[in-house]
Amino acid sequence: MTMLKQILNQAGVREFGVCPMPPEDALLDCRAKSRLPENARSVIVCLFPYYSPGLEGNISRYAMVEDYHKVAREILTPACESLRQAYAAEFSWFADNSPIPEVSAAVQAGLGVQGRNGLLITPDYGTYVFLGEIITDHLFDYSAPAQGSCLGCGRCEAACPGGALCGGAVDISRCVSDISQRKGELTPSETELVRAGGLLWGCDRCQLVCPHNREVKQTHIQAFQKNIVASVAYGQIRPLCKTRAFGFRGPRVLERNYHILYGVD
Template structure:
């Protein structure tokens, strides 16, 4: 199998970029628990392939983060990567190929950076021009030792510092994200928020996720639209009280279960809407 044939398989799957590295190299960035968890999935992991799938669908208003407007990316990206797994299974009859997005123990950004994909953003994200940071990552884990060229790690972004300056919770630092102050985390948090957390959510324009450190990034000034139909069509840009009215956990899942904002159920969404209504959030935002 050659890199050219893999290029074709990833391109056919809709990936904008891909890379691969020996599992042993990525394991250097992983905790012992994450390595153990990986070995439970794939007893003798040899290679990790990582790919990026663009999701930016244009300048649109709304109160949901851009990443959560299309159908659940876990499923979309995994299904697309499974086409590459099928291609590989034809060539490596006895090997295991496991596709995943977001929900595996593999540190996906670290894998992408080690493979030299795009740029390493100070906002902690993989930036892949012309799509900016609006790309999802997914991996294929295998016990086949694929013969791939060694790549150089990604260079850093230009380091303008805008993401750090604008972060509403002051969550971004040179070392990464302080989860206790990140609006992406807080809008998804279950249960009661502390007074400080509630104040941050109240002043935030989104009821799910946070795009602030991405919107200011110069690489995201005019990102290319995604070519992937799942992330261009049938998007849910906003959710309002009336969309959630009367929904139980079960009926909410029936209505929105295929969306990435649905995994916590309707309760945090209602809470965030109530907080933002108290702040006088406008539907034009």
């Protein structure tokens, strides 16, 4: 484990945990599945914290920073290369586009607990983390479960503008974050929910009210500390689509939301 820790720390991953492959919950069907190593035995789940203090604006916090897909690629590609050399085994990385159910695997890997808002709650960074996985045919020791729990306080459910949270389940059809990302014309009720959410992209309400997100640590990842854009003006939407996580949906989605929220360009 020490060599694994050394290699990952050097690449820029400070927090990680290991769970069995396959993990407890069923694998997801996606094209990335074809990149899984044959006879994979371990999943190394990596945390990418992105929180910086004072971030207030008109998009979700995770979208204020550099696109995490790019940041994860820049960290995990060399990490896998070093791990291949060190262990003479197969290592493939995934982030977001992953066959691994990421939150439940992170819980199994001892990185935190799952909240009633459906998100991973970590001890140091609360819910403000991205996840990535390295999957390998090498057998590593598995991590112990994390201490602590979601407080069950219900603040996330009470704050949810879409009424999407109930008993620990998220009804995606009512989640403003999901609705704000849909293409095309929104229905009148979807439009109302985007207005109620008040952001051009995403929704952070169930994170902002969570007691676990008080006094969280700032990210140590430099790429998430610079080039932060908290409030997006209409004219910034197209250029920002090249560097932010919302770029994959294209500029028209944010331009539509801008008109819903502000009415003018």
